[in-house]
Amino acid sequence: MLPFDLPLLLAERSSERAAGSSFWFPPQASTFAKDVDSLYMYILYISAVFFVLIVIAMVYFSYKYRRRPGYEGDSTALHNNALEIIWTVIPTIIVVWIFAKGAQGYMDMVTPPLSTIDVNVTARKWAWSFQYPNGAISTDLHVPINKASRVRLRSEDALHAFYVPAFRCKTDIVPGRVTYAWFEPILEGTFDLFCAEYCGDEHSNMITTVTVHSDEDYEKWLKEAAKPPVDIEAHGLWLYERQGCKGCHSIEPGKKIVGPSFAESFGTEQKTAAGATITVDPAYIRESILEPQKKIREGFQGASQMPSYQGKLKDDEILALTAFIEALKDGKLTDDELGKNDDKPAAAK
């Protein structure tokens, strides 16, 4: 028995693509989407012409010169230098044109205008973090419409790639380097943002969204986003979402993403991989944040790839995270308790 209902799914799916999608493409949501798509279609037409000619010749010759009684083919060598030159020169001219169009489009895509809104992007296994000029941090990207935004891309661990199909924009994020991409959105709405360079276990869950706002909405959102919650537990949750904890630690009891779940964990006694017994208390939590490889819990030794947060989290932030984990000791928090500052639609789950 298949775990899905095929006809039903086929019926449902067609409506699920973002508004403005065409058969080939996602919506044209940035200034250079149109150029990319038109070059794509030109190459498609050129290829179709060549392909159809080749297939027609193949089928026609296969039929016309098929081996049959009474038919005598010619087996002698044929050469025709004029023909060879024609079918060398014509494709050459065409590919030179394609190259030139592609290079021209590329120069636009890598040359941002002089004034841009700069967003610092940190990619880590397996979460995104976006930091805005006013200090706000978010886990999904927000940009204003009709203004050039530039993302400054940094990775904390492996290779990642910043990919927004609706913007036709992709740039690898290389640890040890800073790379850039820019785009000018021309459609309001929410679009998918993927990690497009393989980065390990949860690569395919490293998905978030980019929301294009009108000018006023963007300013409003930016102001809200810059305020960390006052309540200490809510601050812990806020950090949990923004600092990358969420990529590996669930807040549902017993659910293992990569590392141990934060729920029903505080105050419990646990075995370490080395065989010792530890209590999940504030001291252990602090140590695990700063020196994650020191005391790994049993069952997680193979999976542990956690980087140290030494220098990345301040003391009060570690305290907030500890308070958050303590609040989870009786299991999952309700949406109300979580404060659900949930203005962003969850990415693919």
Next chain:
Amino acid sequence: MSAVATKPTHSHYESIEADNFLISSRGFLSWALTLDHKRIGLMYLIGVMSAFFLAGILALVLRTELMTPDQWFLTTQQYNQVFTLHGAIMVFLFIIPSVPAALGNFLVPVMLGAKDVAFPRLNLGSFYLWVGGAIFFLSAMLYTGLDTGWTFYTPYSTQTRGPVVAATMGVFILGFSSIFTGLNFIVTINTMRPPGMTWFKMPLFLWATYATSIIQVLATPVLGITVLLLAAERVFHIGIFDPQYNGDPVVFQHFFWFYSHPAVYIMILPGMGIISELMSVHCHKSIFGYRFIAYSSIAIALFGFLVWGHHMFTSGMADVTTIVFSALTFTVSIPSAIKVFNWLATMYKGTVQLNTPMCYALSFIFLFTIGGLTGLWLGALSTDRHLHDTYFVVAHFHYVMVGGTLVGFLGGVFHWWPKMTGKMFNDFWGLVSCGFVFVGFNLTFLPQFVMGSRGMPRRYARYLPEFQEMHQMSTVGAYLLGLGLFVALGVLMHSLRKGKKAPPNPWGGATLEWQCESPPPYYNFQTPPTVNEPYDYTPLVYRDGERGWDYVQPELPAKPVAH
């Protein structure tokens, strides 16, 4: 060895029968320690087919998991391990050795009218390096589950759990196997051509093999160096690829693709060589534009060294470098196009026999043309920025590697099967297998082009529900493709037991391998064969099903019969 000498009373024909390389000596050691290029070729054939079977099953596992956007039966870690295994086995254990090592070993000396390759012991050595490398590589990957992808990109490969060092040593060993085979063929083709066979009277398969061997000898050492440096980085932190120790991951990509892009031509050139033979023989027509096809093989081998950067258009290379690599990339498209046009022109006014090898050859042209043309989108920079690392790329390289190399390889196996085994296969079921492979393949990979341009990234264990429809089409296609391949295997196995005896020249080929018996005696030719134009069919006359095509030269005295 002495079958002829000890049985002087046997007639000419019977003694050749007894010298059949498959049965001229018996026992495990007579195979395990053989220096006969034909036996080594057959052992390679069994080896690469086993690797292909394994990696093919893994492909079906991946496709099955992708029926649903969420988890069905593989965790993300397992999915990543399975796609790594699939890619690594296909690339290193199947495609790279498939045509050159399996078919090439069998055919190169016979096509030259020679007894063996230049260095038979090196040849056996390279087979055992392949076996050893394969066992080492597979056991390393299975031990804890390698999950780096077949490309071993740093710094993921220096961080991840898993036996990266052992696996890269497997690649290192396999690389030597490849280098030795290439070296052997270069020397063989340079020094062992028979009197009268000038460079431009060589079969085009040999030109393709020669071009491939040059790449194997020049590029594979770079792969060896790269994996050694990777191992050193992982173990000693020498600081070349890992930014944590002041290295640069992009340097690894340059190193890796400096080998792996030319390796793409190691994979496709021999396939093209096969198609040149198949098109000419089964159209019973001299190949059109011989010199253009020969030169284009060399051109592809040389240009192939200059385009590795197109795997890195989004990697953060300098803009000028990126543009230069894009321009260079387009140069490779021209020789490939020349080949396709010349193959088609070969059909013109020929006598086209639509049998199994020919239908595989026509499938090759159809699929390779799609694979080649879709390269234009990826060579052009602005479209590549959108399509890079999406399913468009996955579809593109499968059209080249599977639609091209694998289909060409199967065509070659069917074409030379009677020569290798002495048995004819059932042509009807051969055609059925070709049909399933063709339909299944297109159904698998055509939707992936659309998925890619809609923005579906590759190497995703889970995906957005909007792509499910296309993924399901793709999966159904993969089953059909798998079915076609099983039929092909069945046809070949059936022929071994029930197949009719193959005549020396069942298809009417004019190259030298068709002048010796099927299967060839262990010494290949009793008397040096007459060297003719490789694609001149005028002296060939069809006798009957038993004897196939015979070679007669009206003006000259008939071919001297030995003793």
